[in-house]
Amino acid sequence: MTMKPFKELMPREEAVKIILEKAKPVTRTEKVPIQDSIGRVLAVDVVAGFNVPPFDRASMDGYAVKAKDTKGASEASPVKLKLIGAQHTGGVYEGTVDEGKCLEIATGSPMPDGADAVVMVEYTKPDGALVSVLRQVSPMESMAEAGADMVKGTKVLEAGTAVTPGVLGALAALGYIEVDVYVKPRVAIYSSGPEIAPQGTSLKPGQIYDINSFTLASVIGMNGGESVKRGIMEDNLDSIK
Amino acid sequence: MTMKPFKELMPREEAVKIILEKAKPVTRTEKVPIQDSIGRVLAVDVVAGFNVPPFDRASMDGYAVKAKDTKGASEASPVKLKLIGAQHTGGVYEGTVDEGKCLEIATGSPMPDGADAVVMVEYTKPDGALVSVLRQVSPMESMAEAGADMVKGTKVLEAGTAVTPGVLGALAALGYIEVDVYVKPRVAIYSSGPEIAPQGTSLKPGQIYDINSFTLASVIGMNGGESVKRGIMEDNLDSIK
Structure with missing residues (x-):
């Protein structure tokens, strides 16, 4: 037995350098269902195939209006608008919000033609066929434009990105069912x-x-790798070769 | 459509309280191989069936000695001890380290009878059949007693503990092949x-x-749960019931 003093151990930085020099990057890819892609690494850039959201939409429950119609509205001096209908989510209102009119609208619903803002329901009062608006709103208030989250044609995720719940959400929003990821590095x-x-x-x-x-295998697995146990060896280089 | 102002939304604390009141704790358990227990929750207390380590062992490469034999040793005035052999890991030295003697010993090896400390190899110099000790050591120096990590008969892990790589290591150290865990809560x-x-x-x-x-399912999975997708419902209570 030749004992080497610990002073001669390799510094961590040097060991990491050797590993990085010798390790070949994973290039093989595979397709996985998006729900199985958590912790995997994207092998492709993801470009938005359409706007997300695909349409201007209300971001609050309330009334779709022309913002200029609410000018000067307040609790003391409400503006009264004519209610022309209601827009639940999942459909599209066929009519137009003309001057002096408003459309009841639910969060997430497409904005109707003619409207450019939403008055939150908290700042309104129903008034028969009319709605009293108690606060002035600016154009674009309480709504999101088409493409507010992702704009059609733009790269939203780069190859090499690790898939987190947020990344998974972006893939789902873009309608992905499967996605190309690198195979797990084997250790x-x-x-x-x-x-x-x-x-x-x-x-x-x-x-x-x-x-x-066991502890190494679990840490490798938690970090996206696949461990391969090669068994118990003698404490010398030959038995490993 | 009846719009409820957001002001009437339930506070988070109240929602959590209702969920905790209604949810029944998981009581069903299952046996899993320890390597599959990461992120699971122990269903049993784990009591050490034996000491870990099971024997007094060297924690440095060096020489097992009687500490008192090294009294006053220094670079200028080394103490010379008679080398009686070598102890690699995985075996037990059959002899005894008597006064004035020492045994070459590797990290992790059982301490031989008679020795109560290890002199690190860095503080020694080979000298034919002798070893020059260049530094005084105290009893128990550079060694660990049997049971230093876990003492036989003591509870080392409680039921309800989430299995991390460290917990997995403790199970492995105690020779576990499988372990009882609670089944994953289904959400x-x-x-x-x-x-x-x-x-x-x-x-x-x-x-x-x-x-x-998708994002919820991934977060549930990352937190030890099992998600069950029940599909897309209408936006009303009846369709969920």
Whole structure:
């Protein structure tokens, strides 16, 4: 046995440098259902195929209006607008919000033609066929424009991006069912030392159970890798080669 | 359509309180291989069946000695001890380290009878059949007692503990192959609203793709739960019942 003083151990930076020099980047890819892509790494750029949202939409429950119609509205001096109907989510109102009119609208619904703002329901009062508006709104208030989240034709995710719940949400929003990801990097684990015994055997004097291959495998898995256990080796280079 | 102002939304604390009141704790358990237990929750207390380490062991490469033999040792005035052999890991030295003697020992090896400390190899110099010790050591220096990590008979992990790589390591150290964990809590996901369209269909005017069921499912999975998608519902209570 030749003992090397610990002073001669390789500095961490040098070990990392060697690993990075020797390791070949993963280039093989595979298609996975988007719900299985968490923790994987995108192998392709993702370009928005359409605007998200695809249409101007209300971001509050309230009334779609022409903003200029609400000029000067206040609790003391409400503006009264004629209610022309209601727009639930999932459909499109066929008519137009003309001057002096308003359309009841639910969060997420497409904005009707003619309207350029939403008055939150909190700042209105129903008044028969009319709606009293108690506050002035600016154009674009309480609504989101088509493409507010993602604009058609723009790259929204780069190849090499790790898939988080947020990235998964973007893929779902763009209608993806599957996505190309790199295969998981495989990391071999060698346990070395004759003192290491596998679980399920009795410990002989001087032996301990294999611990590190389990903790390492779990950390590799939690970081997107695939561990491959290569068993317990003697404490010398030849047994590993 | 009856619009409720957002002011009337339920505060988060109240919603959490209702969920905690209505949810029944998971009591069903299952046995899983320890390598699959990451992120699961232990259903049993774990009591150490034996000491870890099971024996006094060297925590440095060096020489097992009687600490008192090194009294006053220094670079200028080394103490010379007779080398009686070497102890690699995985075995047990059969002899005894008597006064004036030392045993070459590798990190992790069982301490030989008679020795109560290790002199790090850095503080020694080989000298034929002798070893020059260049520094005084105290009893227990550079060694760990049997049970230093876990003492036989003590509870080392409580039922209810989430399994991390460290917990997994403790299970491995104690020789576990499988472990009892609670089954994953199942969380149903309802997507509501007629504006929600499943991926793989064309978006009709006013529709968007289902996003939240994917992001929610991934967050549930990342937090140890099992999500169950119940599909897309109408935006009213009856369709969910």
